[in-house]
Amino acid sequence: LSGSRPRCGIASCPVGMCTTSPAAYELAVKLCNEYDRRKQHEKQLNVRKDADLRPASQPKEGAVSRTVTEIDYAKHEQTAKELERQEQEEHFARKKEEASQWCTLDHEHGPECRRVVGGCSRDHQREWNIYEKSTAEKIAAADRFRQEGNEVYKKQNYGLAAVHYRKALLQFDYTFPDTDEEEKQMNDVKLACLLNLAACKCQREEWDEVLTQCRLALEINPRSVKAFYRSGLAHLARDNFDLARDALQSAIEVEPKNSEVRTAYEKLQKKMVDYKVRTKEVCKGMIAGESEEASTVDEEPLGGTVPPGGQTSTAGSDAALNLGETAGTGATKDDKSAEGDAAEEVQTDAKLRRRLVDSAENSVQDTDMLHKGEDDHDDDPLGLSPKAVHRLLKGAVCLGLVSLLATCFVAVLGSVHNEQ
Numbered sequence: 001l002s003g004s005r006p007r008c009g010i011a012s013c014p015v016g017m018c019t020t021s022p023a024a025y026e027l028a029v030k031l032c033n034e035y036d037r038r039k040q041h042e043k044q045l046n047v048r049k050d051a052d053l054r055p056a057s058q059p060k061e062g063a064v065s066r067t068v069t070e071i072d073y074a075k076h077e078q079t080a081k082e083l084e085r086q087e088q089e090e091h092f093a094r095k096k097e098e099a100s101q102w103c104t105l106d107h108e109h110g111p112e113c114r115r116v117v118g119g120c121s122r123d124h125q126r127e128w129n130i131y132e133k134s135t136a137e138k139i140a141a142a143d144r145f146r147q148e149g150n151e152v153y154k155k156q157n158y159g160l161a162a163v164h165y166r167k168a169l170l171q172f173d174y175t176f177p178d179t180d181e182e183e184k185q186m187n188d189v190k191l192a193c194l195l196n197l198a199a200c201k202c203q204r205e206e207w208d209e210v211l212t213q214c215r216l217a218l219e220i221n222p223r224s225v226k227a228f229y230r231s232g233l234a235h236l237a238r239d240n241f242d243l244a245r246d247a248l249q250s251a252i253e254v255e256p257k258n259s260e261v262r263t264a265y266e267k268l269q270k271k272m273v274d275y276k277v278r279t280k281e282v283c284k285g286m287i288a289g290e291s292e293e294a295s296t297v298d299e300e301p302l303g304g305t306v307p308p309g310g311q312t313s314t315a316g317s318d319a320a321l322n323l324g325e326t327a328g329t330g331a332t333k334d335d336k337s338a339e340g341d342a343a344e345e346v347q348t349d350a351k352l353r354r355r356l357v358d359s360a361e362n363s364v365q366d367t368d369m370l371h372k373g374e375d376d377h378d379d380d381p382l383g384l385s386p387k388a389v390h391r392l393l394k395g396a397v398c399l400g401l402v403s404l405l406a407t408c409f410v411a412v413l414g415s416v417h418n419e420q
Contacts, residue, residue: 046110131174142171158200165197191220198230207234
């Protein structure tokens, strides 16, 4: 290897030898040795030792006897080992038969065979072709796909335009620029493709995809007005007013005179106002509905004004009964079933009205008792109610008892002091 060129040993070689470096030759030798070692290891995977194939040996002469009384434990141990060896043989034979169906290695099959981990079944030839192109070719191909997408977009075929923009963006997945100029060219074309794809998704109302493409565009250019504008449209379509306002305000800060952004911002403000008005109307409707329900609940038991003293109500009930009777007598024979239903309804109405009359009379009696109590309070010169007077009397009696007990206690203490 010192300065000489190793011969290739191939008769078809035009010069009779291949020129290579010593380092490359050493690497090739190492790879060959590693390959031979791996193949040898694969062949020795399932090779068993002779000890595993021999049956259990008999005990040697002069060895320590394992016989206790009439039981020979050594014999039982040999039997157990023989059974274990037979199980291992059966397991090895079963694994060998299974591995022979799928193992592709040239060696004795057995339990040590391992299945080869399969790779992706998809053909990556197209991706490989893209990867082998130069950076300039990839950028040019992406720009060509972008122009094709623009032409289709003008024809309002947004789905096909999105496909072209996807193809353009695919070029950049395998593009690794070496210089700043190449990186700038790549970012310009990539930014245009991302924004155009977001525009297609806006037309198709796929708002999640719009937000994703706009986010990627803002990573390239944080001051992209179109990215902010289309993000605001996506948030506005979802009624996310705060996020839409932030995005549109960011676009206005970059380009204050952009008419499309201004129009979208005015639409946002109008939609926010409409939303507040609708919210107020809904709240008012809910409150009004609750009040109407409460009023209907309060009015249903009364069924109208209660007649005073129960005079007219009784007359009304009697009139209802009379109406029921006349309705019953005026019914024809063919409508007997309808007559019975009408009579029952009239009777139930009469019962309800009588109950209302009774409740009205009770309320009138309660009010009379209340006024009578107030009149009694007016007759009292002190203006106190009987309950208050009763409580005052109880308090006076308690005070008298306390004073009496205090006097007795003082007298007892005085007598004790005199005795001492």
